[in-house]
Amino acid sequence: MKYTTFNQVNNNPLLEPMFFGNPVNVARYDQQKHHIFEKLIEKQISFFWRPEEVDVSKDRVDFQKLSDSEKHIFISNLKYQTLLDSIQGRSPNIAFLPIISIPELETWVETWSFFETIHSRSYTHILRNLFGDPSSIFDDIVENEEIKKRAADISKYYDDLIFATQLWQTLGEGTHTIKGETHVITMRELKKKLYLCMNSVNALEAIRFYVSFACTFAFAERELMEGNSKIIRLIARDENLHLTSTQHVLNLWAKGKDDPEMAEIAEECKEQATQIFLNAVEQEKEWAGFLFQHGSMIGLNKEILCQYVEFIANHRMSAIGLGQPFDIKNNPLPWMNNYLSSDNVQVAPQESEISSYLVGQIDSEVNSDDFGDFDL
Amino acid sequence: MSKNTSSFMVEIKHHKTVQHQPNKTLLESIEQHVEIQYHCREGYCGACRTKLLKGEVEYQTDPLAFIEDDEILPCCCFPISPINIEIS
Numbered sequence: 226m227k228y229t230t231f232n233q234v235n236n237n238p239l240l241e242p243m244f245f246g247n248p249v250n251v252a253r254y255d256q257q258k259h260h261i262f263e264k265l266i267e268k269q270i271s272f273f274w275r276p277e278e279v280d281v282s283k284d285r286v287d288f289q290k291l292s293d294s295e296k297h298i299f300i301s302n303l304k305y306q307t308l309l310d311s312i313q314g315r316s317p318n319i320a321f322l323p324i325i326s327i328p329e330l331e332t333w334v335e336t337w338s339f340f341e342t343i344h345s346r347s348y349t350h351i352l353r354n355l356f357g358d359p360s361s362i363f364d365d366i367v368e369n370e371e372i373k374k375r376a377a378d379i380s381k382y383y384d385d386l387i388f389a390t391q392l393w394q395t396l397g398e399g400t401h402t403i404k405g406e407t408h409v410i411t412m413r414e415l416k417k418k419l420y421l422c423m424n425s426v427n428a429l430e431a432i433r434f435y436v437s438f439a440c441t442f443a444f445a446e447r448e449l450m451e452g453n454s455k456i457i458r459l460i461a462r463d464e465n466l467h468l469t470s471t472q473h474v475l476n477l478w479a480k481g482k483d484d485p486e487m488a489e490i491a492e493e494c495k496e497q498a499t500q501i502f503l504n505a506v507e508q509e510k511e512w513a514g515f516l517f518q519h520g521s522m523i524g525l526n527k528e529i530l531c532q533y534v535e536f537i538a539n540h541r542m543s544a545i546g547l548g549q550p551f552d553i554k555n556n557p558l559p560w561m562n563n564y565l566s567s568d569n570v571q572v573a574p575q576e577s578e579i580s581s582y583l584v585g586q587i588d589s590e591v592n593s594d595d596f597g598d599f600d601l
Numbered sequence: 602m603s604k605n606t607s608s609f610m611v612e613i614k615h616h617k618t619v620q621h622q623p624n625k626t627l628l629e630s631i632e633q634h635v636e637i638q639y640h641c642r643e644g645y646c647g648a649c650r651t652k653l654l655k656g657e658v659e660y661q662t663d664p665l666a667f668i669e670d671d672e673i674l675p676c677c678c679f680p681i682s683p684i685n686i687e688i689s
């Protein structure tokens with residue numbers, strides 16, 4: 226079905242499924258099929274923040290004090306986070322918007338992706354402070370094998386759905402041969418790809434960030450790199466909301482509260498969904514191994530971090546009906562909770578040093594004495 | 602909101618029974634007594650998801666996190682009767 230930017234069919238959006246119904250026409254929010262997405266939009270907008278509002282200048286001094294193995298941990302984490310947000314800043318828009326059929330979900334996805342771009346901008350803010358010219362760090366993201374391995378696994382479900390959608394939108398259902406390759410496009414196949422993609426995104430938002438978060442907050446526990454930690458707390462708050470949204474989508478499908486065919490697919494592909502999650506867990510553990518290859522840091526090592534990934538995975542998987550596959554019962558990093566709570570995360574001018582605000586202040590503090598040497 | 606001034610008993614399965622503290626959320630009331638997970642403390646992450654076995658609670662902020670019909674979010678709810686809960 227060809228995509229149209231304004232569907233002229235006078236359809237009732239309250240009767241549309243979340244995906245693969247009519248394209249959205251009027252962007253209206255006075256009524257919603259699934260109220261949750263409207264509430265998530267409001268909440269996300271209320272979280273609005275700007276990286277420049279967080280003063281990271283003290284981190285530059287801290288960074289020089291870190292050991293080489295700690296520098297490796299810190300910088301590798303930032304590279305991985307940059308990769309994840311590069312993907313998330315565009316992919317939900319490109320993969321989901323062309324097939325979404327209700328306005329509140331469409332706007333949620335746009336709002337969500339917009340916040341991922343704030344995250345990406347904050348990495349530049351952090352790195353520019355540490356290095357002046359962060360080019361070599363960014364360049365390494367497309368060279369580093371450890372990072373590329375993850376990138377391939379995350380983007381493949383998106384890319385698969387995007388390509389199948391493009392074929393469907395231009396050629397319709399059927400068997401299509403493109404450059405010698407045969408592609409069978411049916412609505413059922415498209416929906417399966419969507420289901421797997423949503424699970425992969427859910428796993429990303431649910432656990433992929435948490436190894437990095439733990440390292441960031443372990444530095445902050447030692448009162449190091451606190452500007453960075455403040456930014457990551459703001460990012461973590463947003464990520465929690467993103468995760469909630471993908472959990473809602475998956476559960477609306479599985480419980481038959483949206484497209485009934487998606488409920489069948491959820492049942493049929495449960496094994497694959499579980500595997501996507503378990504693969505993400507394995508990859509995060511491997512990543513912990515890579516981070517600590519030159520040595521641990523105070524308060525954190527590979528074993529504890531791997532236990533934490535399992536602990537988080539248990540929680541996240543049970544939220545979407547996939548059970549608790551790992552034995553771990555108690556949180557191995559209880560201090561993480563303090564950093565993940567919304568208390569004290571707010572960036573308010575009076576309580577945090579705002580660099581852009583200070584810049585303005587310096588500019589305005591030019592008084593008449595400064596012009597003493599000028600004769601007009 | 603006024604109902605939150607009462608203090609009901611909270612029976613926690615496999616743990617002790619504790620008394621809900623007036624003007625505190627269920628999470629604030631029970632966290633000194635039992636290990637319970639939380640992240641956001643504002644009802645949007647789902648980390649505190651808990652089974653409500655008996656009784657009733659009320660929310661002051663709209664809970665956004667996904668929960669099953671028999672689950673509650675202690676970080677943003679208050680018991681309005683004696684309750685039985687099970688922490689996962």
Ligand code: FES
Pocket residue numbers: 638639640641642643644645646647648649650666674675676677
């Ligand atoms: S702690 Fe986040 S929902 Fe309760």
Ligand SMILES: [Fe+2]
Pocket residue numbers: 310313340341344460464
């Ligand atoms: Fe992000």
Ligand SMILES: [Fe+2]
Pocket residue numbers: 313341430463464467
């Ligand atoms: Fe995200």
